[in-house]
Amino acid sequence: xxxxxxxxxxxxxxxxxxxxxxxxxxxxxxxxxxxxxxxxxxxxxxxxxxxxxxxxxxxxxxxxxxxxxxxxxxxxxxxxxxxxxxxxxxxxxxxxxxxxxxxxxxxxxxxxxxxxxxxxxxxxxxxxxxxxxxxxxxxxxxxxxxxxxxxxxxxxxxxxxxxxxxxxxxxxxxxxxxxxxxxxxxxxxxxxxxxxxxxxxxxxxxxxxxxxxxxxxxxxxxxxxxxxxxxxxxxxxxxxxxxxxxxxxxxxxxxxxxxxxxxxxxxxxxxxxxxxxx
Amino acid sequence: xxxxxxxxxxxxxxxxxxxxxxxxxxxxxxxxxxxxxxxxxxxxxxxxxxxxxxxxxxxxxxxxxxxxxxxxxxxxxxxxxxxxxxxxxxxxxxxxxxxxxxxxxxxxxxxxxxxxxxxxxxxxxxxxxxxxxxxxxxxxxxxxxxxxxxxxxxxxxxxxxxxxxxxxxxx
Numbered sequence: 001x002x003x004x005x006x007x008x009x010x011x012x013x014x015x016x017x018x019x020x021x022x023x024x025x026x027x028x029x030x031x032x033x034x035x036x037x038x039x040x041x042x043x044x045x046x047x048x049x050x051x052x053x054x055x056x057x058x059x060x061x062x063x064x065x066x067x068x069x070x071x072x073x074x075x076x077x078x079x080x081x082x083x084x085x086x087x088x089x090x091x092x093x094x095x096x097x098x099x100x101x102x103x104x105x106x107x108x109x110x111x112x113x114x115x116x117x118x119x120x121x122x123x124x125x126x127x128x129x130x131x132x133x134x135x136x137x138x139x140x141x142x143x144x145x146x147x148x149x150x151x152x153x154x155x156x157x158x159x160x161x162x163x164x165x166x167x168x169x170x171x172x173x174x175x176x177x178x179x180x181x182x183x184x185x186x187x188x189x190x191x192x193x194x195x196x197x198x199x200x201x202x203x204x205x206x207x208x209x210x211x212x213x214x215x216x217x218x219x220x221x222x223x224x225x226x227x228x229x230x231x232x233x234x235x236x237x238x239x240x241x242x243x244x245x246x247x248x249x250x251x252x253x254x255x256x257x258x259x260x261x262x263x264x265x266x267x268x269x270x271x272x273x274x275x276x277x278x
Numbered sequence: 279x280x281x282x283x284x285x286x287x288x289x290x291x292x293x294x295x296x297x298x299x300x301x302x303x304x305x306x307x308x309x310x311x312x313x314x315x316x317x318x319x320x321x322x323x324x325x326x327x328x329x330x331x332x333x334x335x336x337x338x339x340x341x342x343x344x345x346x347x348x349x350x351x352x353x354x355x356x357x358x359x360x361x362x363x364x365x366x367x368x369x370x371x372x373x374x375x376x377x378x379x380x381x382x383x384x385x386x387x388x389x390x391x392x393x394x395x396x397x398x399x400x401x402x403x404x405x406x407x408x409x410x411x412x413x414x415x416x417x418x419x420x421x422x423x424x425x426x427x428x429x430x431x432x433x434x435x436x437x438x439x440x441x442x443x444x445x446x447x448x449x
Contacts, residue, residue, distance in 0.1 A: 016288035026292055035300045042304050046311035053319050055326070065320060068313070086317075093313060094305040133297070137287040142294035143301065 013227050017136040018127040031136035038101040079268050088267045096260035103252030106132025134222040144215035147263045155270035170200035221255050407443050414439040
């Protein structure tokens with residue numbers, strides 16, 4: 001086996017999720033399987049919470065309430081009001097849990113190590129059945145696009161469509177030029193407003209950058225973690241990966257937290273007017 | 279699919295959609311099965327605790343009010359009792375005074391009446407004695423004149439008449 005072969009068959013983790021099964025045009029990849037598993041875990045968790053909810057909390061409910069209360073208090077410090085927090089919570093809390101469960105499932109023994117060998121272009125590839133859901137750009141990009149779209153919906157609903165559009169394409173600045181010149185005799189608008197207009201256009205680029213940074217940060221961190229664990233296991237399979245497993249548990253939590261906090265920050269920013277936000 | 283980024287990362291809109299559907303399921307399940315009922319129950323509990331605290335505060339206030347009222351009633355009752363006692367004392371004193379005054383007047387009246395009666399009786403007795411003495415004198419005179427009376431008899435008769443007169447006076 002050549003050097004390239006070794007890279008791809010042993011430690012070599014593909015940058016893209018590997019296909020497991022094909023249903024007509026649709027390819028089921030291993031990250032999708034993990035995502036389904038994560039959904040299953042969350043459904044079981046949610047149903048078990050539902051079945052244990054009582055007016056006088058005990059055990060598990062106490063823990064869940066403490067977590068929920070802590071999360072809401074933390075979100076309050078970002079949004080500034082409980083009312084807003086409760087409006088954003090249905091998106092942000094599930095996002096956090098979904099990313100967290102996906103990240104942690106990726107560290108479980110068997111995920112990434114149980115699979116099958118497949119031949120592709122004459123190269124033998126190891127294809128694991130499961131791969132962390134967030135180690136697939138399809139997943140992180142989908143979530144990032146969803147978040148950015150959600151922020152724009154919030155912006156339109158909370159501040160109004162005209163105000164929201166002017167945040168990115170400041171048509172109002174162009175429209176106010178004649179009024180400023182002829183009524184207020186303010187000729188500085190001839191220089192200032194076009195600059196402001198182009199600054200506004202930069203925000204559009206910022207939105208694209210937001211999508212890219214959200215998705216690539218999460219994808220890169222999780223993928224790097226998986227590769228790190230693979231490399232450590234290949235160096236010495238016993239004991240060496242243990243500290244890195246803990247590190248990955250931490251990284252999984254931090255990345256879930258970063259993604260959801262950024263989502264909350266973006267949602268909160270869009271819910272203010274442009275002037276208020278600055 | 280000529281875009282190198284799309285090829286490198288195997289970007290596929292159907293996979294993205296599938297992942298979004300997964301996330302949608304997570305949102306729905308978590309919201310309707312866990313977060314909503316949990317936060318509802320927490321709010322319900324918070325409301326109950328708030329109500330309980332408010333009730334307890336109200337009860338304490340009512341208790342304090344009742345205690346105050348009780349003290350006021352007791353104080354009023356004591357004040358009334360004291361007033362009644364003072365009034366009764368005053369009445370009793372007044373009545374005693376009246377009774378005493380009445381008794382004194384009555385005693386005075388009885389004493390006056392007694393004196394008057396004694397005086398009357400005394401006058402009547404003297405009158406009667408005078409009459410009897412006159413009768414005796416007349417009788418004695420008659421006996422003396424008729425010679426029936428000796429010196430000895432005369433003395434006895436006189437003695438007898440004096441004794442009778444003395445007895446009458448003692449009455």
